[in-house]
Amino acid sequence: MANNEHTITIDGTEIHFKAGQTIMDAALSAKIYIPHLCHYPGLTPSGNCRLCVVELNGKDVTACTTQAQPGQQIRNQTPELNAARMAITQMLFVEGNHICPSCEKSGNCKLQAMGYYLGMRDEHYPQFNPRREMDASHPAVLLDRSRCILCDLCVRASREIDGKNVFAIAGRGIHAHLIVNTVSGKLGDSDIAVDDVAANICPVGAILIKEKGYVAPIGRRIYDQHMISDVAFDEHVPEHKEHGND
Amino acid sequence: MMNQYSNHCVDFNASHVLHRLYEIQHTERHISAESMTLVADEFKMSVSQVASVVSFYSFFYLEPVGRYHIQFSNCTSCGYQVGQLNLLEKICRLLSVVTGKTREDGWVSVGETSCTGMCDHGASMLINGMPLARLDDERITQISCLISEQKPLEQWPVEWFRVESSIQKHGLLLSETLQPGSSLKKVLVSAPQQILNHIIDSGLRGRGGAGFGTGKKWQFCRDATGEARYVVCNADEGEPGTFKDRVLLENNADALFEGMAICAYVIGAKKGYLYLRGEYRYLLGHLQNVLKRRYAKNLLGQSILEQAGFDFDIEIVVGAGAYICGEESALIESLEGKPGIPQIRPPFPVTHGYLGQPTVVNNVETFIAATHIAKNGSGWFKSMGTKESTGSKILSVSGDCRIPGVYEYPYGVSIQQVLDDCGADNVQAVQIGGPAGTMVARKDFSRQISFEDLSTGGSFLIFGENCDLLSVNQNFARFFAHESCGFCTPCRVGTSLLTNSLQKIMDGRATPLDIHEIKQLSALVKRYSHCGLGHTAANHILDSLQQFSERFEKRLTQKTFTPQIDLDAALAAARKMTGRDDADAHLE
Incomplete structure (x- = not known):
């Protein structure tokens, strides 16, 4: 293979990529961490959280949606980009109601882990304190929109992996919110199952499995022990399952 | 010969989900959960898809609006603030109605909407979707009387609803007259590539503002592979202060449709769409009449002007109140019956547009320019303008x-x-x-x-x-916060944060630190947002801070820090509950 025919360079490190891979895919394969919240390997990338913005030949692009092309020069870990990532993370905190000390997801929460990773000490921006609807209608799955960061992962996982269509995002601007695809709008009337990928992929505490709390105690959870940048490489959604065969 | 018109345009109501929802909104004054289920069935969409559409567009409501539904434009030019007089407050007072809440008897509701494109007519409103311009103190009183008498809109004075085409200066395009079909006839004697070369040679660039070469766009589309190609006219003129497309649609619709047909001939499209902003729905009848005439003259439909194989139909799709749909990829989403969320580009619509097929999206003015270039030649067009900006x-x-x-x-x-x-x-x-x-x-x-x-x-x-320029900034900031689609974090959250920060300055509670914060936040929204809305949403603040910094500074307090929320005001609820208002019940 000719030099740089299938390589890109991220912060000076030259890495290989396979045809069809995005910059994010290539980086993850090479164990280079590009911060992200709305991306999950195996799902169609969305590009909504904007944490993975990198500089590509002087232009700002989301790594998760940009195809890797031979010879790309990418800047990822720069003070400027990381400062912006922290500001964006803080925005996600203040637009919702994040109750880390009492949230079951604490320690396993990617938003919280992102805050730790970026050295976030406070929320910086004023709180929005929105009123958002809680949906406890399902016997096994709880939906608390207060903690939702609109990453769209559950929407995509349900459609692309579970072969269902349980979630969608509705509303505009700051009023955007997660909805359930039932006439009543209630999760209890949906066909979501407790082992669906959509029920388990939530990076924050917006979708929680009921009757299962604190299996791992605080202090021994994923991001209590590891930086998010160290454990982001082996994630992948399971293969698509045919609806009704499970 | 039967014209194609009836098949394509007259029965538009049922054909598009936005039209169907409009129909329901119009008759039932809201879109209920039952209606959404019904529409989902009819259009083979999921309930959540329909709900997403309903909640995305400003002109659809989940709760019933009044029989008289008033939406005041809140633009700096055609808005409800006329000098010291607030027309919105006035009508609310006269009609005993609260903004955003339908009056208990169900008769009236009053709200705001983004610029309705009546800026040359002074303060304006939409009443049940119809523009009512030239509002002043007296007219507001008259309107509230008619509403109180429950007089049907049809019986209101016709002249109130008149919209003028106030063309003050005719230049290159506006002085042209077009015999319908004359440009098209001239085009059809040449090969498409030849026509395209004229357009390229003219140097015509998109009139929407971005200025992409029109000829280049048509060439890319012509060269792209696809099962079908589409011509889309962006008549979603939503930028506050813009109304020239409204005037062009009123006066030059023939030249517009002719330009779309010329584009179709060049790129090989069989279908075109005019995406009309919901605020201009009142133009629909006029536009459909023009289309009807063009079908009758065989300037649209099958074998246009007897040219075998040149078939082209135009359909009008009416939006429902969303500025972001002026962004071409969002417009295409909306055409496809979805919320108008801008798509990741590349691929660009020119290769992957409507229904994933190569699509040309051009502004109203651009198509009209193309019509006249095709007729008068590129030299005519290039005789005016500058090197990079011809015409x-x-x-x-x-x-x-x-x-x-x-x-x-x-x-x-x-x-x-x-x-x-x-x-x-x-x-x-x-x-x-x-x-x-x-x-x-x-x-x-x-x-x-x-x-x-x-x-x-x-x-x-x-x-x-x-x-007061600061209030202009505040007006613009509110506009962007209202129109942000909500897809990406920096724009969704940032535009609201900017609005709140400007309010703090307006309230005289901001410190120099807040100015620093606003600059940083503006830069962040500008750089990290997903689409053009976010990229430009903070420009007005950065411009203002650079050129009129003293206006900001005058409003600052000399403290080093003040909290974002007004702590004393936050205690108002507690004071009310305890019935206290003495000095000790206040912080300052």
Whole structure:
């Protein structure tokens, strides 16, 4: 293979990529961490959280949606980009109601882990304190929109992996919110199952499995022990399952 | 021979989900959960898909609006604040109704909407979707009387609803007259590539503001592989202060449809769409009549002008109140019956557009220019303008001037020239290109309208000496927060944060630290957002801070820090509950 025919360079490190891979895919394969919240390997990338913005030949692009092309020069870990990532993370905190000390997801929460990773000490921006609807209608799955960061992962996982269509995002601007695809709008009337990928992929505490709390105690959870940048490489959604065969 | 019209245009109501939802909104005054289920069934969509659409567009409501539903424009030019008088507050007082809440008896509701494109008509509202302009104190009183009498809108004075085409200056395009079909006839004797070469040679660039080469766009589309190609006209003229497309649609619809047909001939499209903003729905009947006439003359439909194989139909799709749909990929989403969320580009619509097929999306003015270039040649067009900006630009001039209206100039005209022509004296600043554009201070009025200098989709907002520019910034910031689609974090959250921060300055509670914060936040929203809305949403603040910093500084308190929330005001609820209002119940 000719030099740089299938390589890109991220912060000076030259890495290989396979045809069809995005910059994010290539980086993850090479164990280079590009911060992200709305991306999950195996799902169609969305590009909504904007944490993975990198500089590509002087232009700002989301790594998760940009195809890797031979010879790309990418800047990822720069003070400027990381400062912006922290500001964006803080925005996600203040637009919702994040109750880390009492949230079951604490320690396993990617938003919280992102805050730790970026050295976030406070929320910086004023709180929005929105009123958002809680949906406890399902016997096994709880939906608390207060903690939702609109990453769209559950929407995509349900459609692309579970072969269902349980979630969608509705509303505009700051009023955007997660909805359930039932006439009543209630999760209890949906066909979501407790082992669906959509029920388990939530990076924050917006979708929680009921009757299962604190299996791992605080202090021994994923991001209590590891930086998010160290454990982001082996994630992948399971293969698509045919609806009704499970 | 039967024309194609009836199959394509008349029964538009049921054919598109936005039209179906409009119909329901119109008759039931809201869209209930039952209706959404019904529509989902009819259109083979999921309930959540329908719910997403309903909640995305401003003109659809989940709760019933009043039998008289009033939406005041909140634009700086056609908005409800007329000098010291707040027309919205006034009508709410007269009708005993609270903004955003339907009166208990179900008769009236009053709210705000983004610019309705009536900026040359003064304060304006939409009443049950119909524009009612030239509002003043007296008219508001008359309106509230008619509403109190429950007089049907059909019996209101016709002249109240009249919308004028105030063309003040005819330039290259506006002086042209078009015999319908004359340009098309000329085109059909040449091969498509030859016509395309004329368009390329003319140097025509997109009139929406971005200025992409029109010929290049058509060439890319022509060369792209696909099962079908589409021509889309962007008549979603939503940039506050812009109304020239409204005037063009009123007066030059033939030239527009002809331009779309020429484009179809060049790229090989069989289908075209005119995406009309919901605020201009009142133009629908007129536009359909023009289409009908063109079908009757065989200027649309099968074998146009007897040219075998040249088939082209145009359908009109009406939006439902969303500025973001002026962004071409969002517009295409909306055409497809979805929320108008901008898509990741590349791929661009020119290769992957409507239904994933190669699509040309051009502005109203661009198609009209193409029609006349095809007729008069590229030399005619190039005879005006500058090197990079050939031809003319049609401006919508409004704000603090004596003669607002539509003005057409050769590209390269100075701001001062426009100000002189429209009778604007003692001007403090001009906003070129609307809130998303550039704020220009007096010292720079020699700057030019052109792609080389100040590019604009047509909005030219004038702010006189007595205007409080900070309130203009606040108005623009609210506009972007309201129109942000909500897809990406920096724009969704950032536009709201900016609005709140500007309010803090307006309230006189901000410190120098807040100015620093606003600059940083503006830069963040500009750089990290997903689409053009976010990229431009903070420009007006950065412009203002750079050129009018003293206006911000005057409003600051000399403290080193004040909290974002007004702590004393936050105690108001507690005071009310305890019935106290003594000094100890206040913080300051």
